[in-house]
Structure formats: structure tokens, C-alpha cells
Amino acid sequence: MSVTANTDQLSEPAVLAHTKQRLFPEISEGSYVVTDTQFAAETWNAGIPIKPQIHEILSPFNHVELGSGYPDLVGVGSVDPELLAVDRFGQTPPLIAVEAKGYTASGTVDTERGIVQAHDRLSAANVAYMAAPSEAITQTDRVLARNLNVGVLAVSASGSVTLFEAPRVVGNQSTDAASAIRFQASAQGVTDNSFSLNHPKNYLGYPIALAADGDTDALLKQYQIVNATAQARRGASHLNLIDTSLGHARLTPLGKEVVRFAVRQSGSIDAALSEFESWYRSRKRFCELAPAWGELARRVLFAYRGTTLIIEELQQMHTDGFTELSLTEFVSYLHTLHPTFTIELFIKGTEAARRRVLTPEGNIRRAGLKDGEVYHSPTVFQLKAMLYHAGFLTDRGREPHRLDPQTDVWALCEPITV
Known part of the structure; x- marks a missing residue:
């Protein structure tokens, strides 16, 4: 469609930035979003610079293949229920793909192509949207999107985003790329803070101290396992030894197995904590210092x-x-x-x-x-x-x-x- 407009204001990067802020206003635990690498370019629309604030909103960037192409944005998260055709979609947040279309240098917006591209992504995504400037979306576009189960998000010049068509959540085939984004949205995803400590004993000790009588942090310090208890807790969560999703730490099935191993190996939880204390400041390789515990660390780490x-x-x-x-x-x-x-x-x-x-x-x-x-x-x-x-x-x-x-x-x- 051809419309006279400010092609910089609602270029494709700008449309995508507004859309991301509407779909994922906060990136919290259990959610993760990446934007395609093409939007990391310095310019768009025949050399017009992409504004730094748009780069900041769209970051991080990656090239994620879903269906037969690479969507403009891929994310996992619990979106506003008003943006979906159903109120509930289960306990697992959906994988969402977005194709954005903005004004080109010639003033056109290829909304039909965006809808067809978004539909293609449904082979690997649970939800797909096409986002475009409001005035560029026609009734024909809306009918096509409705028939293909593609959501339509209309972006105004002020940056507000309005739902024109609500998509249904569907199942999909898992792909390597989709699994990577889901992994990043999980408690085991890689962030700058996922592992702050570089010895496996610091994380193995956490579920044992959690199972012991007394305050977990105090026991970790008392037995000189680790003073950085918050970092140990975070790493134990990333290794799936504990679950912190309810706001407090509780043992996972893998964490319980670590505790059972500790009792079998040392005789009791307290004895296991004392054994950890004996390793304080040892620089020896863990698999050589404590071979049985090293094998346990090996099994836990391999599960990651x-x-x-x-x-x-x-x-x-x-x-x-x-x-x-x-x-x-x-x-x-x-x-x-x-x-x-x-x-x-x-x-x-x-x-x-x-x-x-x-x-x-x-x-x-x-x-x-x-x-x-x-x-x-x-x-x-x-x-x-x-x-x-x-x-x-x-x-x-x-x-x-x-x-x-x-x-x-x-x-x-x-x-x-x-």
C-alpha cells in the first residue's frame, strides 16, 4: 500500500520497537526476546540512520530461523491476554514471532507480505503477529490475517499499538533455534549473572545446606562452602538443583538426588557439610580432590x-x-x-x-x-x-x-x- 507519511518515524525498525514494548514491556524471569540481526544495522530506508534509542529497545540481536525464514522478532513470555484470542494458554509461555512492516523510502508498506511471512513462522511458533502502521492496514489485510491465524498489531505515529486481529495459540514442531530461545527464557538460560562462581562445590553445597536444619545462608558460611550465598543460589537454580520460581528456594528432583548422594556418601547431611568445609581454599582439581563428589558434579553439569x-x-x-x-x-x-x-x-x-x-x-x-x-x-x-x-x-x-x-x-x- 502507498501512503504519504514520515518514513523515518514509522520505518520498520520503529514499528518493531513500538511492538516489542507493547508485547514485552518487561523482560522478567521466564521471558526472553531477541531481534533479528538486520536491525543492528546503522541505517535503514536508503541511508537514514536508525536512532540509538531504537537500537537500545531492540537489543539483543540474533538470527533465529523459524519456518522457512527469519522473523523480525522472536520471544518467549506471557503477553497481555487481551492480545490473544484465548484467555489461557497453559503454564508454559508461548513462543511468539513478529513480522514488522514499515514505510519504505518510497512510502509503501507491504502488509500482505508481512502476513504471509508471519503465517509461515507458525510451523515453529505458538503465536505470530504482523505489525504495521495503522493507516496502512486494510480490511483485506485483516481478513487474510484472520483466515491464516495471524495477529495484526496497528502502530500509530505516536507509538501506541492497537490490536486489530487477535491470533489463537497453536502447537508447533520444536526446532533447534526455537529451543534455544525457550532455553534462554528458562531458569537455566545464560545471562551475565547465571554463573558467578567457578567451582562446582559452591553449587552442590546449596541443596545440601537447604536440606539441613537451620538458615541456608548461615550454614553455607559456617561450613565455609561459600560466602557469596546469593550467587550460589542463582547458580544452583541455573543447574536445576533448586527452584526459586515461587520466591523461595525448594529442592528440585535433581537437587533431592544430590542430598541423597550426600547422605549415602558421608552418612548424614551434617557430615556432608563438614566434608565440604575440609575442602576450603583447596586449589586441587575437584575430581582429584574428592573423586566421588567429582563424579556427582560431572553428572549434574552434564544435565545442563x-x-x-x-x-x-x-x-x-x-x-x-x-x-x-x-x-x-x-x-x-x-x-x-x-x-x-x-x-x-x-x-x-x-x-x-x-x-x-x-x-x-x-x-x-x-x-x-x-x-x-x-x-x-x-x-x-x-x-x-x-x-x-x-x-x-x-x-x-x-x-x-x-x-x-x-x-x-x-x-x-x-x-x-x-
Whole structure:
């Protein structure tokens, strides 16, 4: 459709920014949203700069494949029920895909194409929307969207977003990219604070102290397990040892198994806590210091999806003849197989880091991977250090500001030779 308008004010990035703020006004626990890498570009509409505040709203960026293409925005979260055709959609927040259409430099808005694109995303998403300037949406567009189960969001020049057509929530086929976004929205998702401690005992000790009589934080400090109790709690949650979704910590099935192991290994919960105290300030590798506990740490860490991906792909690389990889090589290799998950696991979610590592087309910039500062510390430092302590990897992790990705080694201690 052709309409005279301010093409900068309601260009596609601006429409998408307003839409994101309406659908996901707050990114809280259980939700996560990424914008396609094309919107990290400096300009739009024949060279008009994308405003910094729009970049800030749209960040973080990733290139997520759903259906036969790459939606402008993908998110997991509980949206306003008024934006859906049903009041309830179960306990699991839906995976939402958005295709935005704004004014081009010639003053046109291709709303029909946006609706068809959004419908294609429903093969992997639970909900799909097309968002466009209000005056560009026709009655024909609304009928088409209604028939294809695509929601229509109308964006005004002031930035307000009005629902024109409400979509129904549907089931879908799980894909690698969709699973990566769901993982990020879960309690196990990678954030800058997911792992702040680099020894597995700090996290294993939390469910044991939680099961003991007395205040959990006080016991962790009393037995010199860890003083940073908030960080230990957060990491134990990321490893699925405890559940904090109700505002207090409670043991998960995996956490209960850790407690049962502690009683079997040490005789009682108190004795297990005393054993932890005996490891205070030991610099010895955990799997050598306490072999049985090291095996437990190995099982707990392997259950974490990030670990599973790292170990399985390092094994495959070893089988293919690559026995030792630098971090730069490893991330480049992973990105060819699991592009969405690799970026979420290894690269910081900041606009600067994602733009340095990814092109607008979603390809890897090898030069960007040479800078240690673009990497997630919880993965390349804390998680890698824990994998070293558990006997998975040959080398410890390093803090990003001390990291040389071209010499940082990623290799298995015990690869299987087939």
C-alpha cells in the first residue's frame, strides 16, 4: 500500500520497537526476546540512520530461523491476554514471532507480505503477529490475517499499538533455534549473572545446606562452602538443583538426588557439610580432590544443556580429527551447526557485542571472535572452570578481559576414539 507519511518515524525498525514494548514491556524471569540481526544495522530506508534509542529497545540481536525464514522478532513470555484470542494458554509461555512492516523510502508498506511471512513462522511458533502502521492496514489485510491465524498489531505515529486481529495459540514442531530461545527464557538460560562462581562445590553445597536444619545462608558460611550465598543460589537454580520460581528456594528432583548422594556418601547431611568445609581454599582439581563428589558434579553439569552441546560437539570434532580447538575455532564451528544457541551461549547479549560478532545477515565476523570482551563470562570462565574441575575439559576458564580467544584451548580430557 502507498501512503504519504514520515518514513523515518514509522520505518520498520520503529514499528518493531513500538511492538516489542507493547508485547514485552518487561523482560522478567521466564521471558526472553531477541531481534533479528538486520536491525543492528546503522541505517535503514536508503541511508537514514536508525536512532540509538531504537537500537537500545531492540537489543539483543540474533538470527533465529523459524519456518522457512527469519522473523523480525522472536520471544518467549506471557503477553497481555487481551492480545490473544484465548484467555489461557497453559503454564508454559508461548513462543511468539513478529513480522514488522514499515514505510519504505518510497512510502509503501507491504502488509500482505508481512502476513504471509508471519503465517509461515507458525510451523515453529505458538503465536505470530504482523505489525504495521495503522493507516496502512486494510480490511483485506485483516481478513487474510484472520483466515491464516495471524495477529495484526496497528502502530500509530505516536507509538501506541492497537490490536486489530487477535491470533489463537497453536502447537508447533520444536526446532533447534526455537529451543534455544525457550532455553534462554528458562531458569537455566545464560545471562551475565547465571554463573558467578567457578567451582562446582559452591553449587552442590546449596541443596545440601537447604536440606539441613537451620538458615541456608548461615550454614553455607559456617561450613565455609561459600560466602557469596546469593550467587550460589542463582547458580544452583541455573543447574536445576533448586527452584526459586515461587520466591523461595525448594529442592528440585535433581537437587533431592544430590542430598541423597550426600547422605549415602558421608552418612548424614551434617557430615556432608563438614566434608565440604575440609575442602576450603583447596586449589586441587575437584575430581582429584574428592573423586566421588567429582563424579556427582560431572553428572549434574552434564544435565545442563550448555554442557551437553559443548561436550558432544567437541567429541564430534575429535572424531573428525580436530583434537584441540581454540575458542575462536570452536565457536565458529558451533555456529555452523547451532547458530542461535551458539550466540546465546557464548556471546554477551549487549548490542555492541552482538553487532561486533554478527553481520546484518546473521553471519559470523571472525575478527569479532578474536576479542575476549565479546564473550559471556558465565560460559568461557565459570562454566568452563567447572567443566575442568569435573574432569571434562583439559583447561580452566578465563575471565573475558584476560582471555585470548585464539589461544584459549577447548579439548576433552577423555575423548572417545572410535
